[in-house]
Amino acid sequence: MTAATSTTSKPSIEDRRAEVQAKLEAELKRIVDSGEYAAWFTKMAAFHRYSPTNAAWILAQAPEATKVASYRTWQQVGRQVRKGETGIMVFHPKPYWVDPTSGERVRPPRDPAKRARLEQRIGFGVGHVFDVAQTDGEPLPELGKPAPADAPRALAEHLDGWCVEQGVTVESRDLPPGLYGYYQRDGDRIVLATANTPGERVATLAHELAHRQDPELLRAEVIGDRRYYAHNRADCEAVAEAAAHAISARFNHDITGHSAGYIASWVEGDVTRLSELQQRVGKVTGTLLPPDQLDLALDAARQQAATARTSALAAGRSRS
Ligand SMILES: [Zn+2]
Numbered sequence: 545m546t547a548a549t550s551t552t553s554k555p556s557i558e559d560r561r562a563e564v565q566a567k568l569e570a571e572l573k574r575i576v577d578s579g580e581y582a583a584w585f586t587k588m589a590a591f592h593r594y595s596p597t598n599a600a601w602i603l604a605q606a607p608e609a610t611k612v613a614s615y616r617t618w619q620q621v622g623r624q625v626r627k628g629e630t631g632i633m634v635f636h637p638k639p640y641w642v643d644p645t646s647g648e649r650v651r652p653p654r655d656p657a658k659r660a661r662l663e664q665r666i667g668f669g670v671g672h673v674f675d676v677a678q679t680d681g682e683p684l685p686e687l688g689k690p691a692p693a694d695a696p697r698a699l700a701e702h703l704d705g706w707c708v709e710q711g712v713t714v715e716s717r718d719l720p721p722g723l724y725g726y727y728q729r730d731g732d733r734i735v736l737a738t739a740n741t742p743g744e745r746v747a748t749l750a751h752e753l754a755h756r757q758d759p760e761l762l763r764a765e766v767i768g769d770r771r772y773y774a775h776n777r778a779d780c781e782a783v784a785e786a787a788a789h790a791i792s793a794r795f796n797h798d799i800t801g802h803s804a805g806y807i808a809s810w811v812e813g814d815v816t817r818l819s820e821l822q823q824r825v826g827k828v829t830g831t832l833l834p835p836d837q838l839d840l841a842l843d844a845a846r847q848q849a850a851t852a853r854t855s856a857l858a859a860g861r862s863r864s
Contacts, residue, residue, distance in 0.1 A: 546806060550571075559825075561790065561829075564789070564790055564793040565786075565790070565819075565822065565825075567793075567800055568786060568789050568803060568804055568807075568818070569815065569818055569819060571613045571800050571801065571803075571804035572804040572807055572815050572818060573815045575687065575688065575804055575805060575808045576808060576813045578817055580687065580805075581687065581808050581809075581813045582813075583753055584685055584687040584809070585812075585813070587621075587685045588621045588684075588685065589793065590613070590617050590621050591611070591613050591617065591621075592613065592614075592617070592652050594634065596771070596774060596775045597635070598634045598635060599774040599775070599777065600635070600770075600771040600774035600775065601634065601635070602632055602634065602673070602774075603773070603774050604770075605632050606632050607631065607728070607854075608675075608676055608723075608726060609632065609677070610673040610675065610676055610677075610720070610722065610723050611675065611684065611722070612632060612673040612674060612675050612676075613673055613674065614671065614672070614673055614674075615631075615672070616676060617714075618674060618681075621681075621682065621684065622681050622682035623676070623679040623680060623681030623682060623684075624678075624679060624680055624681050625674045625678055625679050626678055626680060629674060629678040631672025631673060631674055632672065632673050632674065633670055633672060634670070634671050634672070634673050635668045635669070635670060635671070636668065636670075636671050636816070637666050637667075637668060637669075638666070638667050638668060638669035638682055639664055639665070639666055639667070640664070640665055640666075640667050641659070641663065641664055641665075642661060642662065642663045642664075642665055642739065643663075643664040643668065644662070644663045646659075650662065659769050672859070674686075675720075676720055676721070676722060676723075677719075677720035677723070683721055683722070684721075684722055686722065686805065687805035687806070687808055687809045688743065688801050688802050688803070688804055688805010688806055688808070688809075689801030689802055689805065690741075690801075690802060691741075691743045691744050691745045691747040691797075691799045691802040692743045692797065692798065692799070693741040693742065693744075694741075694742055694743050695742040695743045695745065695746040695747075695797055696746075696795045696796055696797050698795050699746050699750075699791075699792065699795035700742070700745075700746050702795065702834060703746060703749045703750060703753065703791075704749075706753070706832065707734070707749075707753070711732065712732050712753070712756065713731070713732060713733040714729065714733075714734045714735070714736065714749065715733065715734070715735055715736070716736050716737070716738045717735050717736075717737070717738060718737070718738055718739070719735070719739070723737060723738050724736070724740055724744055724747075724751075725737055725740070725748040725749070725751070725752050726746040726752065727752040727753075727755045727756055729756070729761075729765060732756075734749065734753070734756075736748055736749060736752075737759075737772050743797065743799075746792065746795070746797060747788055747792055747799045747803075748788075748801065750787070750788035750791045750792055750832070751784045751785055751787075753790035753832055754783065754784040754785075754788055754791075754828045754829075754832065755780065755784045757787075757827075757828045757831045757832055758780060758783055758784065758824070758828055759824065759828070760772070760776070760779075760780070760783075760824065761773060761780060762858050777810070777846035778810045778811055778812070778817075779817075781806070781807075781810040782807045782810050782811050782817060782818055782821055783821050783824050783825050783828060784828075785803045785806045785807050785810075786803065786807065786818060786821065786825040787828040787829045787832065789803040789848050790825065790829045790833075791829060791832055791833055794833055804844040810856060815853040
């Protein structure tokens with residue numbers, strides 16, 4: 545067999561990457577088209593989407609919070625806030641009326657004509673919400689399938705080794721249900737749930753490392769934009785999970801069912817969003833994957849050629 549035929553029969557790295565990506569997009573589309581996403585969304589409809597300002601404010605008070613809701617909303621979905629838990633403060637717009645002549649705040653009269661003479665202004669009221677970790681009860685519905693329980697040893701070794709090399713601290717802790725892990729840039733630390741199966745552990749480790757390597761999050765860190773993540777949470781989560789999917793696929797750990805469900809929940813069923821984020825996913829994946837065998841072979845060949853050249857030069861010089 546000639547070199548030419550062997551390269552055409554073996555798919556290139558780009559082809560394999562595109563194949564992995566297409567598989568994830570197809571599953572995402574299936575979840576949305578089949579109505580799985582809609583069914584999940586209906587169950588989760590009680591949860592309110594907080595404004596970017598409130599989302600940033602929630603994260604500042606409770607960095608580990610994953611899902612927050614009011615006391616009543618938790619009751620509606622079958623969970624109860626535990627006694628003695630302190631709420632997380634949020635702001636909500638609250639209109640009030642002012643008498644334009646006196647400038648005083650007044651109760652709005654029932655008569656629409658009198659009311660029209662008053663000036664309406666918007667103030668802010670303070671409310672309290674609670675994180676899922678502060679509640680007990682029915683598990684929340686999850687979209688997609690769990691990651692396979694077993695993990696290829698090579699993937700675990702690669703990711704753990706990468707963390708040791710880069711000085712990333714990895715620890716295990718008891719975390720609330722539904723929270724597999726998280727990354728804290730302060731202290732460069734990844735926390736993984738002790739309840740994770742080996743398969744969930746590696747998939748989560750890859751996801752959290754992807755957050756660490758996300759060029760947009762790194763840029764925000766450099767310019768001191770502490771609210772970037774809260775303001776762009778859906779994109780950040782989709783990028784991290786797509787990267788975790790690609791990294792896992794390289795080691796034959798297929799988490800497509802899990803990743804597609806997770807991404808669908810964040811991009812709100814917008815299947816095109818994932819392909820729009822592809823370049824960013826590629827950048828993250830590139831920093832976390834070991835060089836491909838083909839790349840390694842090329843590197844070795846280049847190095848060999850360079851050594852051969854240097855020794856030829858050295859030999860030439862010694863002769864002169
Ligand atoms: Zn994440």
